[in-house]
Amino acid sequence: MKIIRIKTILFAIIFLAAILRFYNISNLPPSLGWDEAALGYNAYSLSIDGRDEFGRRLPLDYLESFGDFKPPMYSYLALIPVKLFGLNEFGVRFPSALFGTISVLLTFFVVREVFRKDGLALLSSLFLAISPWHIMLSRGAFEANVASFFIILGTLLFLIALKRKPVFLVFSAVSFALSLYTFNSARVFVPVFTMTLGLIFLKELLKIKKELVLSIIVGVIILIPLANFLFSSQASLRYKEVNIFSDSNIVKISNQEIANDGNTIFAKIIHNRRVYYAREYIKHYLDNLNPNFLFIKGDGNPRFSIQDVGQMYLWDLPFLIFGILFLFKKREGFWIIIPVWLLLGIVPAAFARETPHALRIESSLPTFQIITAYGLIVLAGYVKRYKKLIYTFLAVFLFLNVFYFLHGLFVHYAREYSSEWQYTYKEVVLYLEKEKANYDHVYFTDKLGRPYVFFLTYGKIFPKEFRNSSNISREALGFVHVNALGKYEFLSDVSGSIKNSGNNLFVDIPQNVPDGANIIKTFYLLDTTPSLVVYSFE
Numbered sequence: 001m002k003i004i005r006i007k008t009i010l011f012a013i014i015f016l017a018a019i020l021r022f023y024n025i026s027n028l029p030p031s032l033g034w035d036e037a038a039l040g041y042n043a044y045s046l047s048i049d050g051r052d053e054f055g056r057r058l059p060l061d062y063l064e065s066f067g068d069f070k071p072p073m074y075s076y077l078a079l080i081p082v083k084l085f086g087l088n089e090f091g092v093r094f095p096s097a098l099f100g101t102i103s104v105l106l107t108f109f110v111v112r113e114v115f116r117k118d119g120l121a122l123l124s125s126l127f128l129a130i131s132p133w134h135i136m137l138s139r140g141a142f143e144a145n146v147a148s149f150f151i152i153l154g155t156l157l158f159l160i161a162l163k164r165k166p167v168f169l170v171f172s173a174v175s176f177a178l179s180l181y182t183f184n185s186a187r188v189f190v191p192v193f194t195m196t197l198g199l200i201f202l203k204e205l206l207k208i209k210k211e212l213v214l215s216i217i218v219g220v221i222i223l224i225p226l227a228n229f230l231f232s233s234q235a236s237l238r239y240k241e242v243n244i245f246s247d248s249n250i251v252k253i254s255n256q257e258i259a260n261d262g263n264t265i266f267a268k269i270i271h272n273r274r275v276y277y278a279r280e281y282i283k284h285y286l287d288n289l290n291p292n293f294l295f296i297k298g299d300g301n302p303r304f305s306i307q308d309v310g311q312m313y314l315w316d317l318p319f320l321i322f323g324i325l326f327l328f329k330k331r332e333g334f335w336i337i338i339p340v341w342l343l344l345g346i347v348p349a350a351f352a353r354e355t356p357h358a359l360r361i362e363s364s365l366p367t368f369q370i371i372t373a374y375g376l377i378v379l380a381g382y383v384k385r386y387k388k389l390i391y392t393f394l395a396v397f398l399f400l401n402v403f404y405f406l407h408g409l410f411v412h413y414a415r416e417y418s419s420e421w422q423y424t425y426k427e428v429v430l431y432l433e434k435e436k437a438n439y440d441h442v443y444f445t446d447k448l449g450r451p452y453v454f455f456l457t458y459g460k461i462f463p464k465e466f467r468n469s470s471n472i473s474r475e476a477l478g479f480v481h482v483n484a485l486g487k488y489e490f491l492s493d494v495s496g497s498i499k500n501s502g503n504n505l506f507v508d509i510p511q512n513v514p515d516g517a518n519i520i521k522t523f524y525l526l527d528t529t530p531s532l533v534v535y536s537f538e
Contacts, residue, residue, distance in 0.1 A: 040092030100138025323375025
């Protein structure tokens with residue numbers, strides 16, 4: 001293909017990717033989720049006084065946030081967009097949309113380095129550009145999406161270093177190391193992936209020993225600030241919260257089965273809890289390759305899927321299967337990187353209780369799209385008759401798949417799933433900020449989850465004011481609760497404060513509003529379901 005034609009097509013693909021990721025991101029998803037709000041407010045706080053929301057100066061290891069100890073990179077990347085565009089949906093989501101778009105471009109260069117085929121590289125980029133999986137995760141402030149960018153970039157730089165510019169190995173190490181500051185799954189995947197690459201290409205790496213040693217040194221230096229946290233009690237608490245090995249029921253089942261078999265040595269071997277945990281891990285791993293997840297329904301969490309389209313299109317299915325077969329049959333270029341990348345990308349998610357999980361296996365992208373493109377390209381070479389008819393049918397079928405997804409996303413999604421994005425918090429906060437001067441206290445329910453962070457975000461409360469006017473408690477398990485913020489008190493049982501009815505305002509979910517309350521205003525989800533009610537007793 002001529003260079004000018006390649007550049008023109010690539011530009012069109014990147015432009016399409018940008019449109020699908022940036023168009024109307026202020027309103028779709030319909031509002032900030034609590035994790036997005038937390039990342040955005042921490043960016044805002046860092047831009048004001050160089051401290052996170054709770055006052056830690058320039059944290060490099062974690063953001064305490066709700067006690068989930070978020071990696072800090074996203075908030076640092078959002079610092080400038082939030083400063084430029086404001087503490088709002090667009091500013092907070094800008095890094096994810098931007099790096100998601102750039103990932104489409106990087107995919108082109110990765111594929112070209114692996115296979116030396118421009119047509120395959122363009123097709124792989126196109127498939128990532130229109131991927132339901134990648135579009136959904138690029139439109140929200142998801143750290144996994146930015147971590148995926150660093151992983152793709154690190155892989156590209158690694159390939160360039162092996163082929164022609166050894167010094168790029170140092171920059172590859174930097175990119176991989178930064179991914180560990182971005183998303184928790186990367187902290188498992190990247191070390192395993194880079195070590196595997198090192199073993200596969202050991203012969204080539206030994207030819208550039210100086211750059212190899214330097215890249216290792218640079219990578220280790222970058223990770224020093226993170227090292228203490230990774231071995232801390234906070235990190236282990238987060239791990240214990242989500243991993244399958246903390247499930248005591250497996251131990252109970254194992255012990256019961258051993259007892260049922262008379263406590264024999266054979267019983268202790270076949271019913272050993274380690275065998276059960278291994279089986280559980282394999283099950284969770286394979287969950288992420290479930291066809292229903294990949295091609296039919298997608299992730300069960302509506303924040304990652306529109307629920308009636310898979311993480312990939314149904315159109316992709318045959319080409320993905322043939323792509324896998326042809327990849328192993330032909331073994332072109334540095335082909336082995338692609339299946340290794342895909343298989344290892346699922347490893348971190350399989351440790352978690354909740355599977356399948358589109359966010360935790362985003363590290364495997366864009367390998368699914370690359371393999372699909374490879375399958376299509378190879379199959380196209382076998383088509384001898386009725387080419388025009390077959391290509392037209394495939395193009396129309398793909399168009400219908402994409403159209404159905406985009407219609408569901410841009411027309412129906414916000415209305416159907418506004419509750420998943422804590423919709424109404426913004427309207428309620430803006431309303432209360434205007435009205436609070438007329439009341440002594442505002443008692444606000446926490447039934448919809450973590451309300452304080454929305455007051456910080458939509459109220460644009462200065463970090464110092466928050467730290468000085470809040471009541472904060474921390475559980476032994478690490479969870480952080482903001483119980484009060486100025487006039488606001490956040491309660492699980494708002495009705496318990498009715499005795500203090502005086503000149504106070506109450507905000508609760510509709511079913512908990514007591515008889516005799518003077519309902520001032522009701523806030524609705526986009527599907528017209530009542531969400532929050534503001535009332536008093538005056």
